Amino acid sequence: MTSLVTTQVGIAGRLEPTGLTVEAGQLVALVGPNGGGKTSLLRALARVERSSGTVAVGGEDVDSAAPARRRHLLSFLPASRDFAWPIAARDVIALGLDRPGQDRVEELIALFELDQLSARPIDQLSTGERARVLTARALAARPQILLLDEPLTNLDPYWVLQLMAILDTAAQSGQAVIVALHDLTLLPRFDRALLIADGRVQMDEAPTSLMASERFEEIFRIQAAKGGWAVRR
Amino acid sequence: MRAALVLGLILAAAAHLLLPLTPLREAQAIDPDLADLILVQLRLPRTLLALGYGAVLGASGAALQAAFANPLASPDISGASSGAALGAVIGGYWLGLTQPLALAACGAAGAIGTLLLLMGLAGRRADTATLLLAGLAISLAAGALTSLALALAPSPFAFYDAFDWLMGSFTDRSLVQAAAALIPAGIATVLLLRRAKALDLLALGEDVAASIGVRPGRLSVEVIALSAIAVGACVSVAGAIGFIGLVAPFLGRSLTRGHPGRAMLPAAAIGAILLALADLAVRSIHLDRPIPVGVITALIGTPLFLWLVLTMRRRLAS
Numbered sequence: 095m096t097s098l099v100t101t102q103v104g105i106a107g108r109l110e111p112t113g114l115t116v117e118a119g120q121l122v123a124l125v126g127p128n129g130g131g132k133t134s135l136l137r138a139l140a141r142v143e144r145s146s147g148t149v150a151v152g153g154e155d156v157d158s159a160a161p162a163r164r165r166h167l168l169s170f171l172p173a174s175r176d177f178a179w180p181i182a183a184r185d186v187i188a189l190g191l192d193r194p195g196q197d198r199v200e201e202l203i204a205l206f207e208l209d210q211l212s213a214r215p216i217d218q219l220s221t222g223e224r225a226r227v228l229t230a231r232a233l234a235a236r237p238q239i240l241l242l243d244e245p246l247t248n249l250d251p252y253w254v255l256q257l258m259a260i261l262d263t264a265a266q267s268g269q270a271v272i273v274a275l276h277d278l279t280l281l282p283r284f285d286r287a288l289l290i291a292d293g294r295v296q297m298d299e300a301p302t303s304l305m306a307s308e309r310f311e312e313i314f315r316i317q318a319a320k321g322g323w324a325v326r327r
Numbered sequence: 328m329r330a331a332l333v334l335g336l337i338l339a340a341a342a343h344l345l346l347p348l349t350p351l352r353e354a355q356a357i358d359p360d361l362a363d364l365i366l367v368q369l370r371l372p373r374t375l376l377a378l379g380y381g382a383v384l385g386a387s388g389a390a391l392q393a394a395f396a397n398p399l400a401s402p403d404i405s406g407a408s409s410g411a412a413l414g415a416v417i418g419g420y421w422l423g424l425t426q427p428l429a430l431a432a433c434g435a436a437g438a439i440g441t442l443l444l445l446m447g448l449a450g451r452r453a454d455t456a457t458l459l460l461a462g463l464a465i466s467l468a469a470g471a472l473t474s475l476a477l478a479l480a481p482s483p484f485a486f487y488d489a490f491d492w493l494m495g496s497f498t499d500r501s502l503v504q505a506a507a508a509l510i511p512a513g514i515a516t517v518l519l520l521r522r523a524k525a526l527d528l529l530a531l532g533e534d535v536a537a538s539i540g541v542r543p544g545r546l547s548v549e550v551i552a553l554s555a556i557a558v559g560a561c562v563s564v565a566g567a568i569g570f571i572g573l574v575a576p577f578l579g580r581s582l583t584r585g586h587p588g589r590a591m592l593p594a595a596a597i598g599a600i601l602l603a604l605a606d607l608a609v610r611s612i613h614l615d616r617p618i619p620v621g622v623i624t625a626l627i628g629t630p631l632f633l634w635l636v637l638t639m640r641r642r643l644a645s
Contacts, residue, residue, distance in 0.1 A: 137534065140534075141537070141538060141641075142534045142537045142539040144540050159540070160540065161528075161539050161540035163543065164538075164539055164540045165539055168538065169538070170534065170535060170538035171535075172532060172534045172535060174532065174534075176532070177530075177532075178396035178397070178530060178532075179396075179530045179580075179585050179586075179587055180585050181530060181585040181586060182584060182585070185584055185585070185586065186531070189528065189530070189531055191525065197356070215585065231531070231535075241538075290368065
Protein backbone atom coordinates (compact mmCIF):
# COMPACT_ATOMS: atom_id res chain seq x y z
CA MET A 95 0.00 0.00 0.00
CA THR A 96 1.32 3.42 -0.89
CA SER A 97 1.65 5.59 2.19
CA LEU A 98 3.54 8.73 1.25
CA VAL A 99 3.52 10.45 -2.11
CA THR A 100 5.26 13.73 -2.75
CA THR A 101 5.28 15.74 -5.90
CA GLN A 102 8.21 18.04 -6.53
CA VAL A 103 8.83 18.87 -2.88
CA GLY A 104 11.70 21.31 -2.68
CA ILE A 105 13.19 24.22 -0.74
CA ALA A 106 14.71 27.06 -2.73
CA GLY A 107 18.51 26.93 -2.58
CA ARG A 108 18.72 23.79 -0.44
CA LEU A 109 16.63 21.00 -1.90
CA GLU A 110 15.83 20.35 -5.53
CA PRO A 111 12.19 19.47 -6.24
CA THR A 112 11.87 15.81 -5.30
CA GLY A 113 9.20 13.29 -6.15
CA LEU A 114 9.09 10.42 -3.70
CA THR A 115 6.83 7.48 -3.00
CA VAL A 116 7.14 5.45 0.19
CA GLU A 117 5.14 2.32 0.87
CA ALA A 118 3.38 1.68 4.17
CA GLY A 119 5.59 -0.45 6.41
CA GLN A 120 8.79 0.61 4.69
CA LEU A 121 11.88 1.45 6.73
CA VAL A 122 13.78 4.08 4.75
CA ALA A 123 17.25 5.42 5.57
CA LEU A 124 18.44 8.86 4.49
CA VAL A 125 22.22 9.04 4.28
CA GLY A 126 24.61 11.57 2.86
CA PRO A 127 27.44 13.92 3.71
CA ASN A 128 26.90 16.81 6.16
CA GLY A 129 24.95 19.64 4.60
CA GLY A 130 23.81 17.46 1.71
CA GLY A 131 20.08 17.95 2.30
CA LYS A 132 18.85 15.11 4.56
CA THR A 133 17.38 17.47 7.13
CA SER A 134 16.00 19.73 4.39
CA LEU A 135 14.17 16.78 2.84
CA LEU A 136 12.71 15.74 6.22
CA ARG A 137 11.68 19.34 6.95
CA ALA A 138 10.08 19.65 3.53
CA LEU A 139 8.18 16.37 4.02
CA ALA A 140 7.08 17.47 7.52
CA ARG A 141 5.96 20.81 6.05
CA VAL A 142 8.02 22.60 8.66
CA GLU A 143 8.97 25.39 6.33
CA ARG A 144 7.59 26.86 3.18
CA SER A 145 8.40 24.38 0.48
CA SER A 146 7.12 23.80 -3.01
CA GLY A 147 5.15 20.76 -4.14
CA THR A 148 2.65 18.66 -2.25
CA VAL A 149 2.88 15.92 0.36
CA ALA A 150 0.06 13.39 0.60
CA VAL A 151 -0.19 10.70 3.26
CA GLY A 152 -2.61 7.87 2.51
CA GLY A 153 -4.09 10.06 -0.22
CA GLU A 154 -4.68 12.98 2.17
CA ASP A 155 -3.01 16.33 1.50
CA VAL A 156 -0.98 17.23 4.60
CA ASP A 157 -1.17 21.00 4.13
CA SER A 158 -4.94 21.04 4.25
CA ALA A 159 -5.22 18.68 7.24
CA ALA A 160 -6.24 20.21 10.59
CA PRO A 161 -3.65 19.91 13.42
CA ALA A 162 -5.56 17.12 15.19
CA ARG A 163 -5.63 15.11 11.96
CA ARG A 164 -2.07 15.96 11.00
CA ARG A 165 -0.71 14.24 14.08
CA HIS A 166 -2.10 10.98 12.71
CA LEU A 167 -0.64 11.57 9.26
CA LEU A 168 2.95 12.37 10.13
CA SER A 169 5.29 13.16 12.96
CA PHE A 170 8.65 14.91 12.86
CA LEU A 171 11.56 14.53 15.27
CA PRO A 172 14.20 17.25 14.75
CA ALA A 173 17.87 16.55 15.39
CA SER A 174 17.99 19.12 18.20
CA ARG A 175 17.47 17.81 21.74
CA ASP A 176 17.06 21.32 23.21
CA PHE A 177 13.97 22.02 25.23
CA ALA A 178 13.08 25.47 26.52
CA TRP A 179 10.78 24.63 29.43
CA PRO A 180 11.24 22.39 32.48
CA ILE A 181 8.30 20.13 31.65
CA ALA A 182 8.23 16.58 33.09
CA ALA A 183 9.22 13.83 30.63
CA ARG A 184 5.77 12.27 30.99
CA ASP A 185 4.07 15.55 30.03
CA VAL A 186 6.38 16.04 27.04
CA ILE A 187 5.27 12.64 25.71
CA ALA A 188 1.63 13.60 26.35
CA LEU A 189 2.10 16.72 24.18
CA GLY A 190 2.40 14.31 21.26
CA LEU A 191 -1.28 13.43 21.68
CA ASP A 192 -4.17 15.64 20.66
CA ARG A 193 -6.21 14.53 23.66
CA PRO A 194 -4.63 13.38 26.90
CA GLY A 195 -4.39 9.60 26.80
CA GLN A 196 -2.78 8.24 29.94
CA ASP A 197 -2.70 4.63 28.69
CA ARG A 198 -0.69 5.54 25.59
CA VAL A 199 1.71 7.67 27.65
CA GLU A 200 2.26 4.81 30.12
CA GLU A 201 2.79 2.41 27.22
CA LEU A 202 5.51 4.67 25.78
CA ILE A 203 7.13 5.23 29.19
CA ALA A 204 7.40 1.44 29.53
CA LEU A 205 8.59 0.99 25.92
CA PHE A 206 11.36 3.56 26.34
CA GLU A 207 12.13 2.43 29.91
CA LEU A 208 11.52 5.89 31.31
CA ASP A 209 9.75 4.87 34.53
CA GLN A 210 12.43 6.31 36.80
CA LEU A 211 12.74 9.48 34.73
CA SER A 212 9.15 10.23 33.80
CA ALA A 213 8.55 12.77 36.58
CA ARG A 214 11.86 14.58 36.03
CA PRO A 215 11.86 17.86 34.06
CA ILE A 216 13.19 17.13 30.60
CA ASP A 217 15.90 19.78 30.83
CA GLN A 218 17.42 17.86 33.76
CA LEU A 219 17.88 14.68 31.72
CA SER A 220 21.02 13.69 29.84
CA THR A 221 21.08 14.23 26.06
CA GLY A 222 20.50 10.53 25.40
CA GLU A 223 17.62 10.34 27.88
CA ARG A 224 16.10 13.44 26.31
CA ALA A 225 16.41 11.80 22.90
CA ARG A 226 14.35 8.84 24.15
CA VAL A 227 11.64 11.12 25.59
CA LEU A 228 11.43 13.19 22.39
CA THR A 229 11.30 10.05 20.21
CA ALA A 230 8.49 8.70 22.41
CA ARG A 231 6.65 11.99 21.84
CA ALA A 232 7.05 11.57 18.09
CA LEU A 233 5.59 8.07 18.23
CA ALA A 234 2.71 8.99 20.56
CA ALA A 235 -0.10 9.62 18.07
CA ARG A 236 0.80 6.55 15.96
CA PRO A 237 1.24 8.59 12.76
CA GLN A 238 1.26 6.90 9.36
CA ILE A 239 4.65 8.45 8.60
CA LEU A 240 7.54 8.91 11.04
CA LEU A 241 10.13 11.46 9.94
CA LEU A 242 13.10 11.14 12.29
CA ASP A 243 16.20 13.28 12.00
CA GLU A 244 19.15 11.43 13.52
CA PRO A 245 17.15 9.63 16.23
CA LEU A 246 20.07 7.27 16.92
CA THR A 247 22.61 9.99 17.66
CA ASN A 248 23.38 10.40 21.39
CA LEU A 249 22.07 6.93 22.21
CA ASP A 250 24.20 4.26 23.89
CA PRO A 251 24.62 0.92 22.04
CA TYR A 252 21.78 -0.71 23.98
CA TRP A 253 19.41 2.07 23.01
CA VAL A 254 20.55 2.15 19.39
CA LEU A 255 19.53 -1.51 19.14
CA GLN A 256 16.35 -1.00 21.16
CA LEU A 257 15.25 1.96 19.05
CA MET A 258 15.94 0.00 15.85
CA ALA A 259 13.71 -2.75 17.24
CA ILE A 260 11.00 -0.19 18.09
CA LEU A 261 11.20 1.22 14.56
CA ASP A 262 11.03 -2.32 13.11
CA THR A 263 7.85 -2.92 15.10
CA ALA A 264 6.41 0.41 13.90
CA ALA A 265 7.12 -0.56 10.30
CA GLN A 266 5.60 -4.01 10.80
CA SER A 267 2.44 -2.37 12.09
CA GLY A 268 2.16 -0.45 8.81
CA GLN A 269 3.86 2.85 9.63
CA ALA A 270 6.35 4.19 7.11
CA VAL A 271 9.57 5.20 8.86
CA ILE A 272 12.06 7.61 7.31
CA VAL A 273 15.26 8.03 9.29
CA ALA A 274 18.27 10.27 8.67
CA LEU A 275 21.41 8.66 10.05
CA HIS A 276 25.20 8.61 9.83
CA ASP A 277 25.99 5.15 11.19
CA LEU A 278 26.50 3.14 8.00
CA THR A 279 26.74 -0.13 9.92
CA LEU A 280 23.00 0.13 10.57
CA LEU A 281 22.09 0.61 6.90
CA PRO A 282 21.51 -3.10 6.12
CA ARG A 283 18.68 -3.09 8.65
CA PHE A 284 16.65 -0.76 6.41
CA ASP A 285 14.46 -1.74 3.46
CA ARG A 286 15.61 1.12 1.33
CA ALA A 287 18.27 3.82 1.38
CA LEU A 288 18.31 7.27 -0.18
CA LEU A 289 21.68 8.90 -0.71
CA ILE A 290 21.30 12.66 -0.58
CA ALA A 291 24.00 15.11 -1.55
CA ASP A 292 24.13 18.59 -3.04
CA GLY A 293 20.45 19.11 -2.30
CA ARG A 294 19.09 16.18 -4.26
CA VAL A 295 18.46 12.46 -4.08
CA GLN A 296 21.48 10.98 -5.83
CA MET A 297 20.63 7.30 -5.33
CA ASP A 298 17.55 5.40 -4.17
CA GLU A 299 18.26 1.69 -3.76
CA ALA A 300 18.39 -1.28 -1.46
CA PRO A 301 21.05 -0.53 1.21
CA THR A 302 23.41 -3.34 0.24
CA SER A 303 23.60 -2.39 -3.43
CA LEU A 304 23.88 1.28 -2.47
CA MET A 305 26.89 0.61 -0.25
CA ALA A 306 28.51 -1.56 -2.89
CA SER A 307 28.41 1.17 -5.52
CA GLU A 308 31.35 3.28 -6.66
CA ARG A 309 29.15 6.41 -6.58
CA PHE A 310 28.36 5.89 -2.90
CA GLU A 311 32.09 5.81 -2.06
CA GLU A 312 32.75 8.79 -4.29
CA ILE A 313 30.07 10.97 -2.69
CA PHE A 314 31.01 10.01 0.87
CA ARG A 315 34.76 10.14 0.06
CA ILE A 316 35.26 6.82 1.83
CA GLN A 317 35.99 3.28 0.72
CA ALA A 318 35.29 -0.19 1.99
CA ALA A 319 38.15 -1.46 4.11
CA LYS A 320 38.84 -4.38 6.33
CA GLY A 321 36.32 -4.32 9.16
CA GLY A 322 34.46 -1.23 7.91
CA TRP A 323 35.34 1.93 6.08
CA ALA A 324 38.43 4.02 5.46
CA VAL A 325 38.98 7.54 4.11
CA ARG A 326 39.26 7.40 0.35
CA ARG A 327 42.67 8.41 -0.93
CA MET B 328 -5.74 24.57 43.10
CA ARG B 329 -8.24 26.11 40.69
CA ALA B 330 -10.69 26.60 43.55
CA ALA B 331 -7.96 28.24 45.66
CA LEU B 332 -7.21 30.70 42.86
CA VAL B 333 -10.88 31.58 42.40
CA LEU B 334 -11.26 32.04 46.15
CA GLY B 335 -8.13 34.20 46.25
CA LEU B 336 -9.50 36.29 43.41
CA ILE B 337 -12.84 36.82 45.15
CA LEU B 338 -11.16 37.70 48.45
CA ALA B 339 -8.73 40.10 46.77
CA ALA B 340 -11.59 41.78 44.88
CA ALA B 341 -13.72 42.11 48.02
CA ALA B 342 -10.81 43.40 50.10
CA HIS B 343 -9.83 45.91 47.43
CA LEU B 344 -13.37 47.17 47.06
CA LEU B 345 -14.29 47.37 50.73
CA LEU B 346 -11.07 48.16 52.63
CA PRO B 347 -10.49 50.44 54.41
CA LEU B 348 -14.00 50.22 55.88
CA THR B 349 -13.87 53.39 57.99
CA PRO B 350 -14.57 55.93 55.20
CA LEU B 351 -17.49 53.82 53.99
CA ARG B 352 -18.92 53.58 57.54
CA GLU B 353 -18.51 57.32 58.10
CA ALA B 354 -20.15 58.12 54.76
CA GLN B 355 -22.95 55.68 55.55
CA ALA B 356 -23.60 57.51 58.82
CA ILE B 357 -23.87 60.84 57.02
CA ASP B 358 -25.81 59.72 53.96
CA PRO B 359 -26.29 56.19 52.54
CA ASP B 360 -26.14 57.60 48.99
CA LEU B 361 -22.69 59.00 49.72
CA ALA B 362 -21.44 55.54 50.66
CA ASP B 363 -22.86 54.15 47.41
CA LEU B 364 -21.18 56.97 45.51
CA ILE B 365 -17.79 56.19 47.06
CA LEU B 366 -18.23 52.52 46.36
CA VAL B 367 -19.45 52.77 42.75
CA GLN B 368 -17.78 55.91 41.44
CA LEU B 369 -14.47 55.83 43.29
CA ARG B 370 -13.68 52.32 44.41
CA LEU B 371 -15.31 50.15 41.75
CA PRO B 372 -13.32 51.57 38.78
CA ARG B 373 -10.16 51.25 40.82
CA THR B 374 -10.92 47.66 41.78
CA LEU B 375 -11.86 46.74 38.23
CA LEU B 376 -8.69 48.36 36.88
CA ALA B 377 -6.42 46.73 39.45
CA LEU B 378 -7.88 43.27 38.86
CA GLY B 379 -8.18 43.66 35.09
CA TYR B 380 -4.75 45.20 34.55
CA GLY B 381 -3.19 42.56 36.80
CA ALA B 382 -4.90 39.80 34.80
CA VAL B 383 -3.76 41.37 31.52
CA LEU B 384 -0.16 41.55 32.76
CA GLY B 385 -0.25 37.95 33.96
CA ALA B 386 -1.79 36.52 30.79
CA SER B 387 0.19 38.60 28.31
CA GLY B 388 3.42 38.01 30.23
CA ALA B 389 2.81 34.25 30.07
CA ALA B 390 1.92 34.47 26.37
CA LEU B 391 5.04 36.48 25.51
CA GLN B 392 7.22 34.10 27.53
CA ALA B 393 5.72 31.13 25.69
CA ALA B 394 6.11 32.79 22.29
CA PHE B 395 9.71 33.87 22.94
CA ALA B 396 10.42 30.56 24.74
CA ASN B 397 11.99 32.64 27.46
CA PRO B 398 10.87 33.07 31.10
CA LEU B 399 12.28 36.59 31.18
CA ALA B 400 10.07 37.99 28.44
CA SER B 401 7.33 40.22 29.83
CA PRO B 402 5.48 43.37 28.84
CA ASP B 403 7.79 45.56 30.94
CA ILE B 404 11.11 43.88 30.25
CA SER B 405 10.42 43.63 26.52
CA GLY B 406 9.72 47.37 26.37
CA ALA B 407 6.01 47.05 25.55
CA SER B 408 4.90 48.99 28.63
CA SER B 409 7.38 51.81 27.95
CA GLY B 410 6.27 51.89 24.32
CA ALA B 411 2.64 52.08 25.41
CA ALA B 412 3.45 54.96 27.75
CA LEU B 413 5.21 56.79 24.92
CA GLY B 414 2.22 56.21 22.62
CA ALA B 415 -0.23 57.51 25.23
CA VAL B 416 1.95 60.57 26.01
CA ILE B 417 2.16 61.48 22.33
CA GLY B 418 -1.60 60.97 21.96
CA GLY B 419 -2.48 62.93 25.10
CA TYR B 420 0.03 65.76 25.11
CA TRP B 421 0.87 66.24 21.43
CA LEU B 422 -2.16 65.12 19.48
CA GLY B 423 -4.51 66.61 22.10
CA LEU B 424 -6.56 63.43 22.41
CA THR B 425 -8.77 63.23 25.48
CA GLN B 426 -11.10 60.33 24.69
CA PRO B 427 -10.01 57.37 26.85
CA LEU B 428 -10.52 54.96 23.96
CA ALA B 429 -8.36 57.06 21.60
CA LEU B 430 -5.62 57.15 24.25
CA ALA B 431 -5.94 53.40 24.70
CA ALA B 432 -5.43 52.99 20.95
CA CYS B 433 -2.30 55.17 21.13
CA GLY B 434 -0.99 53.05 24.01
CA ALA B 435 -1.64 49.86 22.06
CA ALA B 436 0.06 51.32 18.97
CA GLY B 437 3.12 52.26 21.03
CA ALA B 438 3.30 48.77 22.55
CA ILE B 439 2.94 47.05 19.16
CA GLY B 440 5.68 49.30 17.75
CA THR B 441 8.15 48.39 20.48
CA LEU B 442 7.38 44.68 20.36
CA LEU B 443 7.85 44.59 16.59
CA LEU B 444 11.11 46.47 17.05
CA LEU B 445 12.16 43.92 19.67
CA MET B 446 11.34 41.06 17.33
CA GLY B 447 13.34 42.75 14.59
CA LEU B 448 16.33 43.35 16.86
CA ALA B 449 16.41 40.13 18.87
CA GLY B 450 14.50 37.78 16.62
CA ARG B 451 11.83 35.35 17.68
CA ARG B 452 13.02 32.81 20.25
CA ALA B 453 15.99 34.99 21.08
CA ASP B 454 18.39 33.84 23.77
CA THR B 455 17.95 35.41 27.18
CA ALA B 456 20.89 37.82 26.95
CA THR B 457 19.85 39.20 23.54
CA LEU B 458 16.25 39.55 24.64
CA LEU B 459 17.18 41.39 27.83
CA LEU B 460 19.66 43.67 26.10
CA ALA B 461 17.34 44.51 23.22
CA GLY B 462 14.40 45.00 25.61
CA LEU B 463 16.50 47.18 27.89
CA ALA B 464 17.67 49.33 24.97
CA ILE B 465 14.10 49.74 23.71
CA SER B 466 12.76 50.51 27.20
CA LEU B 467 15.45 53.12 27.80
CA ALA B 468 14.87 54.72 24.39
CA ALA B 469 11.09 54.77 24.88
CA GLY B 470 11.55 56.19 28.41
CA ALA B 471 13.84 58.93 27.13
CA LEU B 472 11.49 59.76 24.28
CA THR B 473 8.58 59.90 26.75
CA SER B 474 10.54 62.38 28.91
CA LEU B 475 11.39 64.40 25.80
CA ALA B 476 7.79 64.39 24.61
CA LEU B 477 6.67 65.63 28.05
CA ALA B 478 9.46 68.23 28.33
CA LEU B 479 8.63 69.71 24.96
CA ALA B 480 4.86 69.29 25.31
CA PRO B 481 2.73 72.39 24.72
CA SER B 482 1.43 72.18 28.30
CA PRO B 483 4.01 73.42 30.86
CA PHE B 484 2.46 71.14 33.52
CA ALA B 485 2.84 67.98 31.47
CA PHE B 486 5.67 66.53 33.56
CA TYR B 487 4.01 67.08 36.91
CA ASP B 488 0.70 65.98 35.51
CA ALA B 489 2.09 62.76 34.08
CA PHE B 490 4.29 61.68 37.01
CA ASP B 491 1.70 59.70 38.95
CA TRP B 492 0.31 58.15 35.82
CA LEU B 493 3.69 57.17 34.41
CA MET B 494 4.61 55.32 37.57
CA GLY B 495 1.31 53.44 37.50
CA SER B 496 -1.68 54.63 39.41
CA PHE B 497 -5.40 53.84 39.76
CA THR B 498 -6.30 56.98 41.71
CA ASP B 499 -9.37 58.91 40.55
CA ARG B 500 -10.03 56.86 37.42
CA SER B 501 -13.63 56.86 36.21
CA LEU B 502 -15.78 53.93 35.16
CA VAL B 503 -15.55 55.22 31.57
CA GLN B 504 -11.77 55.15 31.72
CA ALA B 505 -11.84 51.67 33.24
CA ALA B 506 -14.13 50.49 30.46
CA ALA B 507 -11.95 52.10 27.76
CA ALA B 508 -8.96 50.15 29.06
CA LEU B 509 -10.59 46.90 30.06
CA ILE B 510 -12.97 46.20 27.18
CA PRO B 511 -10.29 46.12 24.44
CA ALA B 512 -7.82 44.55 26.89
CA GLY B 513 -10.38 41.92 27.89
CA ILE B 514 -11.15 40.98 24.27
CA ALA B 515 -7.44 40.75 23.44
CA THR B 516 -6.79 38.64 26.56
CA VAL B 517 -9.59 36.19 25.71
CA LEU B 518 -8.11 35.84 22.23
CA LEU B 519 -4.70 35.21 23.82
CA LEU B 520 -6.14 32.53 26.11
CA ARG B 521 -7.57 30.74 23.06
CA ARG B 522 -4.00 30.21 21.89
CA ALA B 523 -3.01 28.23 25.00
CA LYS B 524 -2.85 24.88 23.23
CA ALA B 525 -0.80 26.20 20.30
CA LEU B 526 1.61 27.87 22.73
CA ASP B 527 2.00 24.60 24.65
CA LEU B 528 2.87 22.87 21.37
CA LEU B 529 5.42 25.59 20.69
CA ALA B 530 7.22 24.29 23.80
CA LEU B 531 8.15 21.27 21.65
CA GLY B 532 10.13 23.63 19.43
CA GLU B 533 9.10 25.63 16.39
CA ASP B 534 9.83 22.80 13.97
CA VAL B 535 7.74 20.20 15.76
CA ALA B 536 4.92 22.70 16.27
CA ALA B 537 5.02 23.56 12.57
CA SER B 538 4.88 19.87 11.63
CA ILE B 539 1.69 19.57 13.70
CA GLY B 540 0.14 22.50 11.85
CA VAL B 541 0.89 25.42 14.19
CA ARG B 542 2.36 28.38 12.31
CA PRO B 543 5.00 29.65 14.74
CA GLY B 544 5.66 32.90 12.89
CA ARG B 545 2.00 33.82 12.70
CA LEU B 546 1.39 32.72 16.29
CA SER B 547 4.21 34.94 17.57
CA VAL B 548 2.92 37.96 15.68
CA GLU B 549 -0.61 37.31 17.00
CA VAL B 550 0.67 37.01 20.58
CA ILE B 551 2.72 40.19 20.22
CA ALA B 552 -0.18 42.15 18.72
CA LEU B 553 -2.78 40.90 21.21
CA SER B 554 -0.60 41.39 24.28
CA ALA B 555 0.38 44.84 23.02
CA ILE B 556 -3.28 45.82 22.56
CA ALA B 557 -4.13 44.51 26.03
CA VAL B 558 -1.18 46.07 27.84
CA GLY B 559 -1.25 49.27 25.76
CA ALA B 560 -4.91 49.93 26.57
CA CYS B 561 -4.26 49.46 30.31
CA VAL B 562 -1.07 51.58 30.31
CA SER B 563 -2.90 54.47 28.65
CA VAL B 564 -5.29 54.63 31.61
CA ALA B 565 -3.21 53.42 34.56
CA GLY B 566 0.41 53.88 33.50
CA ALA B 567 3.22 51.35 33.25
CA ILE B 568 3.31 48.78 36.04
CA GLY B 569 6.31 46.51 36.23
CA PHE B 570 7.12 42.99 37.43
CA ILE B 571 3.59 41.57 37.63
CA GLY B 572 3.96 40.44 34.01
CA LEU B 573 7.17 38.67 34.93
CA VAL B 574 6.31 37.12 38.26
CA ALA B 575 2.68 36.01 37.70
CA PRO B 576 3.54 33.76 34.70
CA PHE B 577 6.38 32.21 36.67
CA LEU B 578 3.97 31.35 39.49
CA GLY B 579 1.31 30.33 36.95
CA ARG B 580 3.61 27.78 35.34
CA SER B 581 4.25 26.17 38.70
CA LEU B 582 0.52 25.33 38.69
CA THR B 583 0.51 23.88 35.17
CA ARG B 584 3.52 21.60 35.57
CA GLY B 585 5.63 23.97 33.51
CA HIS B 586 3.32 24.17 30.48
CA PRO B 587 3.79 27.72 29.19
CA GLY B 588 0.55 28.07 27.20
CA ARG B 589 -1.98 26.76 29.66
CA ALA B 590 -0.21 28.83 32.36
CA MET B 591 -1.88 31.95 30.93
CA LEU B 592 -5.13 31.49 32.85
CA PRO B 593 -3.63 30.92 36.33
CA ALA B 594 -1.10 33.67 35.57
CA ALA B 595 -4.00 36.02 34.86
CA ALA B 596 -5.65 35.15 38.19
CA ILE B 597 -2.36 35.50 40.07
CA GLY B 598 -1.60 38.82 38.33
CA ALA B 599 -5.04 40.14 39.31
CA ILE B 600 -4.58 39.10 42.94
CA LEU B 601 -1.04 40.53 43.15
CA LEU B 602 -1.94 43.89 41.65
CA ALA B 603 -5.09 44.23 43.75
CA LEU B 604 -3.05 43.51 46.89
CA ALA B 605 -0.28 45.92 45.82
CA ASP B 606 -2.84 48.67 45.25
CA LEU B 607 -4.47 47.87 48.57
CA ALA B 608 -1.06 48.28 50.19
CA VAL B 609 -0.64 51.66 48.47
CA ARG B 610 -4.00 52.76 49.80
CA SER B 611 -3.21 51.59 53.29
CA ILE B 612 0.12 53.41 53.58
CA HIS B 613 -0.55 56.93 54.76
CA LEU B 614 2.11 59.34 53.60
CA ASP B 615 1.88 63.02 52.62
CA ARG B 616 1.03 62.12 49.07
CA PRO B 617 -0.15 58.94 47.33
CA ILE B 618 2.52 56.45 46.26
CA PRO B 619 2.15 55.15 42.70
CA VAL B 620 1.31 51.43 42.73
CA GLY B 621 4.12 50.79 40.23
CA VAL B 622 6.60 51.64 42.99
CA ILE B 623 5.21 48.88 45.22
CA THR B 624 5.18 46.25 42.46
CA ALA B 625 8.78 47.16 41.61
CA LEU B 626 9.86 46.98 45.26
CA ILE B 627 8.29 43.54 45.66
CA GLY B 628 9.15 42.38 42.15
CA THR B 629 12.85 43.22 42.08
CA PRO B 630 13.94 40.63 44.68
CA LEU B 631 11.71 38.04 42.99
CA PHE B 632 13.26 38.89 39.65
CA LEU B 633 16.77 38.56 41.05
CA TRP B 634 15.82 35.22 42.58
CA LEU B 635 14.53 34.12 39.16
CA VAL B 636 17.81 35.13 37.51
CA LEU B 637 19.78 33.19 40.16
CA THR B 638 17.56 30.11 39.70
CA MET B 639 18.11 30.26 35.95
CA ARG B 640 21.85 30.62 36.44
CA ARG B 641 21.93 27.59 38.71
CA ARG B 642 19.91 25.58 36.21
CA LEU B 643 22.21 26.57 33.36
CA ALA B 644 25.25 25.74 35.48
CA SER B 645 23.90 22.26 36.26
